[in-house]
Amino acid sequence: MSNPTFSWRVDEDAPLLLRTFLREKKQVSKRLLAAVKFKGGLLRVNEMEATVRHVVKTGDLVTMVLPPxxxxxxxxxxxxxxxxxxxxxxxxxxxxxxxxxxxxxxxxxxxxxxxxxxxxxxxxxxxxxxxxxxxxxxxxxxxxxxxxxxxxxxxxxxxxxxGGVKRCYKALVTGVLSEKAGIINAPIGRKPGSIIEREVGPGGKSAITHYKVEAESKTHSLVSLQLETGRTHQIRVHFAYIGHPLVGDGLYGDHDEALAHQALHCDRVALTHPFTDEVLYVEKSLPKEWRPFVEGMHPIH
Known part of the structure; x- marks a missing residue:
């Protein structure tokens, strides 16, 4: 299969260096441009091989072939x-x-x-x-x-x-939350003596989680979540901090053997496609392993 190849017409702010066109107009990173130059890629202007120092003009056809x-x-x-x-x-x-x-x-x-x-x-x-x-x-x-x-x-x-990639999560948490929607704003840092575990503490980095309870039973809640920040274990640490650890999350306080791991699921992603400018929206239903917990819940409106 041939290497990925991209072509563009220079239509404004010309003349300018090919390097400038690629870096500033097409957001080609410095690292990728170096790989194109030194690891088997190719740059062409009007079907002729060119270097990044080539001056491009309005109407020129620029082609970039990625290295293998x-x-x-x-x-x-x-x-x-x-x-x-x-x-x-x-x-x-x-x-x-x-x-x-x-x-x-x-x-x-x-x-x-x-x-x-x-x-x-x-x-x-x-x-x-x-x-x-x-x-x-x-x-x-x-x-x-x-x-x-x-x-x-x-x-x-x-x-x-x-912030152009939106990811939404669902979590099964222990207990019933008194506030059915809210924001958890609590800094998260590494727990002393552990290379894995994190904790809320004054020396941590800013961490903000938005949540909404979608359904609940007498013992568990189904929560939808969106992250404003992306700290390691953020959702798991935040819900343990407010006294509602995720089901199955032995590291942060729940040892429910009905699930082999924490009940956390990324159920939606949305972004504007960088090559087509179309809005891409993908959704995935909850894992089947959650059914015994969810089937007995009543929705929260």
Missing amino acids: ESPSLSLQPEQLLFGIPYEDEHLLVADKPGHMATIPSRDRPGGSLANGVLHYYKQQHLQATFHAVNRLDRGTSGLLIVAKHRYAHDLLSRLQQQ
Whole structure:
């Protein structure tokens, strides 16, 4: 399969350096531009090979060919079960099962979404590595955006940093919340003596979680969530802090054996597609493992 290729007409603010056109007009990162220059990519102006110092004029046709990509030798393709509710030539949205990590670790070099995506790429004859735009903890299920080439990863990462990628979550929490909607604004930092656990404390970084109770029983609540910040374990730490840890979250206070991991699910993602300018909206229903908890709940209006 040929390397991803992009072409544009120079239509304003010309003449200018090709480097300036790509960096400022097309948001090509400095790192990606260096890869195009030195790792097998190609730049052309009006079908002629050009350097970044070439001066482009109004009406010129600029083409950028990305360099070939090869995954790390430590990241091996594996045939794994996960869903792909949306895909195009630039990105896919994966439905990550809760038991699966996003990327492998030293202790668990296989079985991650990254391993599964690489196997899928191999089946599709797509020469690409794994570019996660967002990540979900092991134990958190749901929608995760994966860029299919480096330029898409650059643009989507920038969009996310600017708040242009909206992700919504659902959580099953223990107990009944007295306030059915609200904002948890409590700083989060690393817990002393632990490399994994986080806690609310005055020395932590700002962390803001918006929540709304959608349904509840006498013992549990189904909560919809949106993050204003993205701290490690933010939702889990915030709900443990207010006395309602997530169901199945042994790290932060609940040891319900009915679930093997924390009951947290990314159920919606929305963004303006960086290549088409269309609004992309993807939704995924709750995991079936939650049914015993949810079926007996009554809705909160």
